[in-house]
Amino acid sequence: GQQLNQSPQSMFIQEGEDVSMNCTSSSIFNTWLWYKQDPGEGPVLLIALYKAGELTSNGRLTAQFGITRKDSFLNISASIPSDVGIYFCAGAKGSGGSNYKLTFGKGTLLTVNP
Amino acid sequence: DADVTQTPRNRITKTGKRIMLECSQTKGHDRMYWYRQDPGLGLQLIYYSFDVKDINKGEISDGYSVSRQAQAKFSLSLESAIPNQTALYFCAAGTGNEQYFGPGTRLTVT
Numbered sequence: 465g466q467q468l469n470q471s472p473q474s475m476f477i478q479e480g481e482d483v484s485m486n487c488t489s490s491s492i493f494n495t496w497l498w499y500k501q502d503p504g505e506g507p508v509l510l511i512a513l514y515k516a517g518e519l520t521s522n523g524r525l526t527a528q529f530g531i532t533r534k535d536s537f538l539n540i541s542a543s544i545p546s547d548v549g550i551y552f553c554a555g556a557k558g559s560g561g562s563n564y565k566l567t568f569g570k571g572t573l574l575t576v577n578p
Numbered sequence: 579d580a581d582v583t584q585t586p587r588n589r590i591t592k593t594g595k596r597i598m599l600e601c602s603q604t605k606g607h608d609r610m611y612w613y614r615q616d617p618g619l620g621l622q623l624i625y626y627s628f629d630v631k632d633i634n635k636g637e638i639s640d641g642y643s644v645s646r647q648a649q650a651k652f653s654l655s656l657e658s659a660i661p662n663q664t665a666l667y668f669c670a671a672g673t674g675n676e677q678y679f680g681p682g683t684r685l686t687v688t
Binding site for chain 2: 497499504505506507508509512554564565566568569571
């Protein structure tokens with residue numbers, strides 16, 4: 465099935481640094497979601513975006529819904545060791561019927577060095 | 579948070595055995611999903627259900643079946659397990675486009 469292009473695949477940063485990652489698609493999505501997965505656990509929803517151009521924050525996390533509706537960005541400010549994990553983007557085409565299915569990126573593995 | 583629970587958390591089984599993975603949610607969401615996660619392949623949709631009477635195949639449904647016993651319960655079965663079904667399995671529940679995941683079941687087929 466279709467996959468979203470998520471980059472970078474992995475990042476190694478120092479504690480306190482800011483992090484940016486993005487997700488792109490060749491087709492339009494009407495909802496973008498960002499999840500974090502800790503080792504051995506299920507993905508946890510961080511931020512949901514519903515409108516092109518929307519900028520939403522959750523603590524030190526900020527995500528944006530791209531104007532073209534074909535991309536989304538996640539930024540983490542002042543990283544801390546517990547930010548370690550895999551970050552997934554996911555997109556949904558719209559509402560109604562099978563459009564509720566999510567398409568996932570392959571994830572960005574974030575490592576934070578104390 | 580949909581408070582999604584999955585049982586068992588870990589399971590080792592032999593080739594050819596039938597196995598059932600169970601999922602429950604407490605938030606009354608109408609939609610439930612089963613995903614498989616393999617290293618490097620991300621999350622792949624196996625089956626999804628929009629209500630008790632609605633079951634749909636996902637991207638990789640071959641070798642799997644599901645049952646939506648109630649709004650809160652959605653089980654996944656492997657009728658005859660094979661080694662390439664070794665993976666991490668996640669159930670999710672949601673309303674609209676947001677999905678909330680359970681903690682996962684690590685399944686090993688030997």
